[in-house]
Amino acid sequence: MPHHEENNFSAPPAVEEFAALLFDMDGTIIDSTPAIVKYWMAMGKEIGVPGETILETSHGRRSIDVLGLLAPQLATWEYVCKAEGQIPVNYGNDATEVPGSRSLLEKLEAAGAPWAIVTSGTKPLVTGWLDVMKLAHPKYLVTAEEVKKGKPDPACYRLGAKRIGFNDGSGKVQGEPEDGKKADPSQFLVLEDAPAGVMAGKAAGYKVVALATTHAIPKLIEAGADWVVRDMRSVTLQQWDAKAGNIIIEIKDALVA
Known part of the structure; x- marks a missing residue:
């Protein structure tokens, strides 16, 4: 903080x-924040966009809106809900x-x-x-x-x-x-x-x-x-x-x- x-x-x-x-x-x-950073860094590798670039504008915004700009093919609620649901599971600590x-x-x-x-x-x-x-x-x-x-x-x-x-x-x-x-x-x-x-x-x-x-x-x-x-x-x-x-x-x- x-x-x-x-x-x-x-x-x-x-x-x-x-x-x-x-x-x-x-x-x-x-x-x-540490969990979300890890989430977006991993997402960046998947979509071919530097994680640092995503993090510049992602805080407080919906994942679907971020993906709509950077990877429209993944901007579906099915994908986003599944991806976000894994954040507390993978990065709970x-x-x-x-x-x-x-x-x-x-x-x-x-x-x-x-x-x-x-x-x-x-x-x-x-x-x-x-x-x-x-x-x-x-x-x-x-x-x-x-x-x-x-x-x-x-x-x-x-x-x-x-x-x-x-x-x-x-x-x-x-x-x-x-x-x-x-x-x-x-x-x-x-x-x-x-x-x-x-x-x-x-x-x-x-x-x-x-x-x-x-x-x-x-x-x-x-x-x-x-x-x-x-x-x-x-x-x-x-x-x-x-x-x-x-x-x-x-x-x-x-x-x-």
């Missing part, structure tokens, strides 16, 4: 209310938790607060990592193969909100009903590490906490993050008010603008 000695993470704590939390996976809940992520997910789950994972990975990849890392499985999950366009398109996060049961006023998402509890877009909190994901959350009108775990802070700021923090230890559940439908979150030690 990046070093942050030159950055000032000392903003006063902010207490905010949200209707639901929407998490990215890699770089946000876990850091599987090459991932670590993002500090604070396990605690936050366990507290949300224990409280019964609504949360989802919205990721550029496929379902076999995500569930594989959750199993290997023994992390809480969300009741609601949006994966790469379920949306036509990946991040920075906001459709994935809007689908996450609708899947939980909310209508954020953005209109119907393919495959999901229009009805649902009404909620203003600003009532959803996205937790991301990649500029493309930050842009997706902001394009949906949601609030975004960016974790400076994988990308340069100026890029996260440029993407529009509302808060930038070092890792998930800065985001804590204060209370879940089931009657009011409010998740009260404290965000501490954020970057001072």
Whole structure:
């Protein structure tokens, strides 16, 4: 993870209310960078493209979109799901938790607060990592193969909100009903590490906490993050008010603008 000695993470704590939390996976809940590097290096050999070239633009993007540009013949969901499903199997020891992520997910789950994972990975990849890392499985999950366009398109996060049961006023998402509890877009909190994901959350009108775990802070700021923090230890559940439908979150030690 990046070093942050030159950055000032000392903003006063902010207490905010949200209707639901929407998490990215890699770089946000876990850091599987070494595993993904090995995956793309091996893929590069298979398709005849230097792995280093792929890694320059692959983080936060769907494999099918990367392959669509570099090896269109392999850009099928059958191939991608099979390939990604082997990553936790082959490289299970090459991932670590993002500090604070396990605690936050366990507290949300224990409280019964609504949360989802919205990721550029496929379902076999995500569930594989959750199993290997023994992390809480969300009741609601949006994966790469379920949306036509990946991040920075906001459709994935809007689908996450609708899947939980909310209508954020953005209109119907393919495959999901229009009805649902009404909620203003600003009532959803996205937790991301990649500029493309930050842009997706902001394009949906949601609030975004960016974790400076994988990308340069100026890029996260440029993407529009509302808060930038070092890792998930800065985001804590204060209370879940089931009657009011409010998740009260404290965000501490954020970057001072």
